[in-house]
Amino acid sequence: MSLPEFKIAQLRHFVWVAELKGFHSAAEKACRTQPAISLSIRDLENKLGTVLFEKRNSKTSNTELTPFGRYFLPKAKELIAHHDNVAQDMALMSEHKTGHLRLASVPSIACRMLPELLSKFIADVPELHISFYDDNSEAVLRKVEKQQVDIGIASLPHGHEHADITFIPVWEDQLGVVCREDHPFAEATELHWKELRKQRLIRNGTSRLLEDTEAEPLLSDSQFLISNMLSLIAMLEEGLGITTLPWFAFPKNNSKLRFIPLTSPKIVRHIGIVQLKNKALSPAAEALAKFILTETAKNKAIGVKPE
Amino acid sequence: MSLPEFKIAQLRHFVWVAELKGFHSAAEKACRTQPAISLSIRDLENKLGTVLFEKRNSKTSNTELTPFGRYFLPKAKELIAHHDNVAQDMALMSEHKTGHLRLASVPSIACRMLPELLSKFIADVPELHISFYDDNSEAVLRKVEKQQVDIGIASLPHGHEHADITFIPVWEDQLGVVCREDHPFAEATELHWKELRKQRLIRNGTSRLLEDTEAEPLLSDSQFLISNMLSLIAMLEEGLGITTLPWFAFPKNNSKLRFIPLTSPKIVRHIGIVQLKNKALSPAAEALAKFILTETAKNKAIGVKPE
DNA sequence: ATCTACTGATAAGGATTCCTTATGTCACTA
DNA sequence: TAGTGACATAAGGAATCCTTATCAGTAGAT
Structure with a gap:
């Protein structure tokens, strides 16, 4: 006998009906009509094999839980809370507001450009953890290839074009x-x-x-x-x-x-962003790459001695 | 911005694709066709706003997770596990294999009928906790009315018919x-x-x-x-x-x-099952009531001196 | 090279599920 | 005894899910 599979929305409906003591108020909260909630609850009851609410009876005009329903209520709430935690966490992650970003760069860029760029970038993402390494181009490329780092900033030596890395030129x-x-x-x-x-x-x-x-x-x-x-x-x-x-x-x-x-x-020498070809970046890395491209496009940063 | 709402089946698909390293094997496990899994995963990726699997690339013919996917995998598994725990727990509850049954009975039935009945009843429900009280009919009725017990066994004194209790005669x-x-x-x-x-x-x-x-x-x-x-x-x-x-x-x-x-x-005197009118019984209590009725129907138990 | 076998992606249609409007039923109230 | 409030039910349309059929890229074997 296979276990039933709850829908989160369904559980929410149940909790709302139980807590607001009525199908109408629950429907309002769910932005649905009352029959929708009725059906949703009925479906849930069928899955569980037991009724959740007392059949609308005696004087008490409030819809009341059955003992079974009372037993279910906290579990449903926990499950919803867990779901929402995960959903929110993933949303933050996907907006790169959290997570871990590993970055390697050639020292010159690290000293001249990154301090300002990074401080701007992390300004509105306080939860983001960043690991930074600086080394020469070969070492940066090696770290990218070995996936020790999500993204690299380096120049592309000859003979490296064929490898599994993508190079996006940024600075000259x-x-x-x-x-x-x-x-x-x-x-x-x-x-x-x-x-x-x-x-x-x-x-x-x-x-x-x-x-x-x-x-x-x-x-x-x-x-x-x-x-x-x-x-x-x-x-x-x-x-x-x-x-x-x-x-x-x-x-x-x-x-x-x-x-x-x-x-x-x-x-x-062309310095740019280096990443593994055909590998998706983590949202944070993706965001940083995009950020660098738009920022430097704005400033037209070309590495020649300015007057 | 409203959070996405995952479907459990969808999460399962994701986990299976990740763990079996392929859409086909996952489809097989899910008893679905491969396109169904593709769409399911795609929908999930849209909800998350980020891709979960590397675009089928280079030599590695295995489908691999993105960093984001790797981050999501354990959370998805936990959420599924939590869901399944609740589902299983509720299923057991609803098959009255677990839970708490509070029972009150008149002493005569408690001595003569219940020992055998209860031992049969709990034979295949080892997880069920039973609280038992014996007292005279009035006390039993009072306990039922005050919801101190789920179900009672008593006779119905005159003048009690009008109350909020239902009486199902069982023994004479x-x-x-x-x-x-x-x-x-x-x-x-x-x-x-x-x-x-x-x-x-x-x-x-x-x-x-x-x-x-x-x-x-x-x-x-x-x-x-x-x-x-x-x-x-x-x-x-x-x-x-x-x-x-x-x-x-x-x-x-x-x-x-x-x-x-x-x-x-x-x-x-008519002795029978007493319960609160218009109140649903807990699954265990419901099961016990049904059990008593069918068992006594079999034995045609009438309380007269047999020859 | 070409063929085959494998991967997953895509398109179009049907089957389900979900939700809505409209109406029904019941109990309590005035 | 009509009215009101709360839930149930029915029927139709909309959205979703899943299927079959087909496409497209890659790897391995002739």
Whole structure:
């Protein structure tokens, strides 16, 4: 014998009739007509195999529960409450007001763009938990691929297009030369790579961007490699040499250093949102991606040195 | 914005698709066709506002949950489990396999009929709790009226017909004379009330049955009143006198005493099931009433001295 | 490559279920 | 004895659910 299957609406009708002591008031509350409630209750009684309300009798003009109905009432209410809890929880989740968002980003964007973006994004979603990782592009891509993170912000190295990831370009970040304010280059508005050959060039983590360009010979000329950004900046401020950096990696509000765009070759790295192809994002991640796209569209944020 | 309302069947479909990793297997389990499941899931996704399953993609021929779906799965399962618990509990209740049955009965029936009846009745309902009270008819009626018990077994005194109780006659219990086996009456097959006038008559709790009959004068003749049944029996066995008792109140298998029906007037009390008019019984009480009626119908139990 | 077998998606029709309007019944009231 | 209030019932239409038939993409096997 198979168990009956209650409908939530039906249970609600029952509770309302019981608590408002009447079919009419219950019908009103349910935004239904009275016969609808009658039928609903009858159906429920049939499923249960027992009547729930006393047959309208004696002086008491109020509809009263049977003992069986009294036994059922709290259970029905609990079940409805449970249902509504789940429904509400899922609604919040689906409006990304709650949940867990795991995000990885390349450090430059993490420092320059994300602080403002994220603080705006979470302004009206206080329940959202965010885990953030910063690392270089390869590591970000790896985290996305391994699903250690819902969404990534990185640039797409060559050879990675074929993989199971989708790339949505968001920012364009132009490579430039960084030197101290008293350096001969400091007042230039643009530079050609050959001008750098006579300089002491310090390589750094972003120097890979020069690979596969005409400026590649610079890499072999260079005798320094400093991967730590803070040390690199300190060295540059000391006047130890010059380096190349994407604009977004150039520290904001640094008064001792100058950024001069490299124009030939003009090297631009495209940074954007990275996610697993054919995998649906969690609502929160989806919302963040959309948020980033609309925000940056507004600001037309292109990573070149503004005037 | 109103919350969506899930259907239990729908949630089941979702869980099955998720756990069996496929719409086809889920359809089979649900005894539906595959398109039905597709639509069911789609409807659920619309209600939630988010997709639950990854769009059938790459190599993985298995249908996989989205992060959102993974979050929903346990909640859906809990909700289904809760529903099924309630449904099962109510089904048991409605098959009176569980619950609480409060019963009051007149002592004679309680001793003579109920032990067998109740033991048969509860044989296949081990979960049923029974509270039992025995008392005289008035007390039983009072308990029923005050809803201290669900159902009562008593006879209906005159003047009680108008009250809010229903009486279903079950047993007929004939009044007779009880004396010791060596008493002159012992071998008689029937007696007239006038024959008792010369005897020492001991009144008892059931003597009220003689009121309003032609035998009423006996009551004023009698100088003894023993209300405790055990004492009464002891007195009778001592040969202290005789008394009148309904057959059901006459102790079964008593070898020292004899029961002789009183034929003029023939006094029969109707004992039956008493319940509150217009009040539905709890399923267990309902079942007991029905059980008593069918059992006694089988045995044609009439309370006269059988040969 | 092409065929087959598997997946789920989609369309159109019929069967059910649900809800509404209109009316009925019963008990209490004036 | 008509009136009122509260629920039951009947019949028709609307919405939902489910089915059959068909489509479309992918994987594996010729």
